[in-house]
Every structure is written in C-alpha cells, then in structure tokens.
Amino acid sequence: MFELNAVLERDSILVGSFPLSQLRLINDCQFVWFILVPQRDEITEIYQLCEEDRQQLMAESCLLAExxxxxxxxxxxxxxxxxxxxxxxxxxxxxxxxxxxxxxGPIWGRLPAISYTEEELANILQKVHSLLGDDLILPSAKPS
Structure with a gap:
C-alpha cells in the first residue's frame, strides 16, 4: 500500500491526484514549486516503474510542466x-x-522556506484546480 514519505508530507500540501501521482505543492511561497509523487511502493528511481507507469508519469509531468x-x-x-x-x-x-x-542557481537548500499564508494558499490552489481540474481528482477533505 502506498505511503507518502513523512518529509514530503510535512513540507507539502496535497493539491490532488492524477491517475498515477499525487500532485503536491511545496509549502514555500518564494517559489511556485510542485512535486509529483507516483503512488507506488518502494520506488526510488523512474526506471523502477513499469513501462506503463513510466509513460503515465511522463504524461503527467508534461501536462503539469506546460x-x-x-x-x-x-x-x-x-x-x-x-x-x-x-x-x-x-x-x-x-x-x-x-x-x-x-x-x-538551484533553489534546493539555498533559502529557508516561507510558508504560504492562508490567502496565498487558497489563491494558488484555486488557480491550479481551475487549470488542471479536468485531469485531477481533488481531495475531498482539507489539503494536508
């Protein structure tokens, strides 16, 4: 059964789910920063996904990126x-x-994170939900 890493859960907010991956927003308002987390157990590298899942991850990534x-x-x-x-x-x-x-330069580890305010979070989630809502399964409860 899929279990989200505790650090990813702590540092991000669930936006919704694609067929393969959770879409999560990193809780740092200095950057528009999302992560896709394939909902598969014990996978650390893309090549470890089956071919169908690799193709699905690339489709989700390209949709999100564009x-x-x-x-x-x-x-x-x-x-x-x-x-x-x-x-x-x-x-x-x-x-x-x-x-x-x-x-x-890269952003990783360069600046301490600054959490979104409630208003900022609501705005970015509304924007992403409106843009990707047809492709995302939205969380039924308050994002975590």
Missing amino acids: TLHDAFSADKLNVAALGNQVPQLHLHHVVRYTTDACWP
Whole structure:
C-alpha cells in the first residue's frame, strides 16, 4: 500500500491526484514549486516503474510542466528527480524567473522556506484546480 514519505508530507500540501501521482505543492511561497509523487511502493528511481507507469508519469509531468510554464509566465521551468535527501520517487516542477532570489542557481537548500499564508494558499490552489481540474481528482477533505 502506498505511503507518502513523512518529509514530503510535512513540507507539502496535497493539491490532488492524477491517475498515477499525487500532485503536491511545496509549502514555500518564494517559489511556485510542485512535486509529483507516483503512488507506488518502494520506488526510488523512474526506471523502477513499469513501462506503463513510466509513460503515465511522463504524461503527467508534461501536462503539469506546460500548465505551470504558461499559467505562471515562467522564464524557465526546472524539472528534476533528485532523491538525495528523500529517497521516495518524486519529481520536482519549479517555476523559475530570472528575478528570483536563487537565479541562475538551484533553489534546493539555498533559502529557508516561507510558508504560504492562508490567502496565498487558497489563491494558488484555486488557480491550479481551475487549470488542471479536468485531469485531477481533488481531495475531498482539507489539503494536508
């Protein structure tokens, strides 16, 4: 049975689920930063997914990437599966701007996270739900 890594659960908010992956928002308002977490047990690398799941993950990732790039007018979109600190497979999607505090370097570990306010969180969730609502299964309870 799928179980979300405790660090991912602590640091992110459930946005909804695609057929394979949970879509989660990293709780750091300095960046528009989402992760896809395939709902499969004991998977740490993309190649460990079966072929069908790999194709589904790439479809979900491309849909998310294009949506974020366009909706947030990104200068660049960073997509990465690192796993150095959290081994559970998760794919980062980070909207980047040439004006952001870490540009052009990576964002990981550079700045302490600043949590979203309730209003900011409601706004970004509403925007993403309106853009991806046809493709997402939305959480029935308050996001965690």
